[in-house]
Amino acid sequence: xxxLILSLSMIVIVLAGMTGCNTISGMGRDVSxxxxxxxxxxxxxxxxxxxx
Numbered sequence: 001x002x003x004l005i006l007s008l009s010m011i012v013i014v015l016a017g018m019t020g021c022n023t024i025s026g027m028g029r030d031v032s033x034x035x036x037x038x039x040x041x042x043x044x045x046x047x048x049x050x051x052x
Contacts, residue, residue, distance in 0.1 A: 018027060
């Protein structure tokens with residue numbers, strides 16, 4: 001039963017995320033933007049740790 005609820009929750013989350021992206025290419029741009037933001041955050045943390 002837990003697996004079913006987890007699976008349905010994941011499907012709802014994915015579908016909700018995809019509605020924000022009108023097309024597959026839009027979704028690709030969104031994912032790329034998130035990746036860039038994560039990389040920038042990681043770089044900032046790395047720089048702050050190396051400056052100690």
